[in-house]
Amino acid sequence: MSLSPVIPSTRANEIRYAIRDIVVLANKVAKTGQKMLYLNIGDPNVYDFTVPDFVVDAVGRAMKENRCGYSPSSGIAEGVEAIRNEAHRKGIKNILDIFITTGASEAIEICMTALLNPGENILTPAPGYPLYTAVVSKLGTEENPYLLDEENGWQPDVADMERKINDKTRAIVLINPNNPTGSIAKEETLRAVIALAKKYNLVIFADEIYDKLVLDGGQTLSIASLDQEVGMITFGGLSKVYLGPGLRIGWGIVSGQTELMGNYVEAINKILRARLCANHPIQYAIKPCLEGAHPHLPEVLNKLRARRDLTVSMLNEIKGISLVAPKGAFYAFAKLNEVKDDNKWTSELMWKTGVVVVPGSGFGQKPGTSHFRVVFLPDENTLKSAYEKIAWFQKEWHE
Secondary structure, three states: OOOOOOOOOHHHHOOOOHHHHHHHHHHHHHOOOOOOEEOOOOOHHHOOOOOOHHHHHHHHHHHHOOOOOOOOOOOOHHHHHHHHHHHHHOOOOOEEEEEEEOHHHHHHHHHHHHHOOOOOEEEEEEOOOOHHHHHHHHHOOEEEEEEEEHHHOOEEOHHHHHHHOOOOEEEEEEEOOOOOOOOOOOHHHHHHHHHHHHHHOOEEEEEOOOOOOEOOOOOOOOHHHHOOOOOEEEEEEOOOOOOOHHHOOEEEEEEOOHHHHHHHHHHHHHHHHHOOOOOOHHHHHHHHHHHOOOOOHHHHHHHHHHHHHHHHHHHHOOOOEEEOOOOEOOEEEEEEOOOOOHHHHHHHHHHHHOEEOEEHHHOOOOOOOOEEEEEOOOOHHHHHHHHHHHHHHHHHHHO
16 A cells, blocks of 8 residues: 655644745755845844853853753743842832743743634734744634834834734734834833733733843833733743844743733643753853843944944935834834835845845735845944845846
């Protein structure tokens, strides 16, 4: 009897992750001999950023001390305590639980899995990080995107958010600072989101992985610091601020009222126990990161600020492209004012110039608009070369 092809699950067929999916095409282009300029993945270590020495030292000590067995499912005590102290400094109270995970991505997926049933939905920002919609597909739940307002500095459109709420909506995702736009939510926006969560009995997922990468001074405001009643989970990690995406250490901070969140917290912990633990020795980097003086940050912010300014200046000079200046993180989400298909535009850009950017449709965007995301982590010479190629291509596209 002959074997039949293995048929994948339908949920796998629906999973999309534009940031990585674009690499499949980039690899094909690279095989033609085209010189590639990658502006697609937010990995500081690919460019001229390195993980701070205090992180390396802490992990090295842990491994030399043979801390390589299983840790508690929620993480080591000193890591959890350091996260708690950091949360208190940010003004977060009524903390119900803290757990350490294999990157913030695992924390997000676990919390979504513990909350959502098939047919239910979670409000996700558009544009927003595609992990959320990928997990929605994996769980067999429903996408429910709300718009960010490009005309208002990419602030979450709270009116649109409320229009999208239905009797199957369970939570609101807020990415602040936002990936891919680099916007930072204002306090009045955050308070309006809290009011919606109270009105419709929703959990708030606060993705604050870029919280210290603020490019124009000041700091972000953690939404969980503004209210002690609404159930919230604040996500963070070592990937971005501490320049270690491959370390794969993140966390979630659950806050709110025990009588409302208690069963949900236990559901999260059931999943945490079932997957054993996060990487044990790397967890020892959490305390020196959160309780240290952050000596690496001034140089990081200076680099990012200069590269952001170059990005804004050069892209806004290109006919047919407009860009709202990002305020945080290291992404820019540029609008293609006269392009109907950003997938086709980004694909042809890559074939003709080797510049790799991600189409805006991979992050969600207002219907009828086209965008592309760039990562401005590369050095200024690399960025200048890439933007010059984009300018040439944009002119060719119109001619």
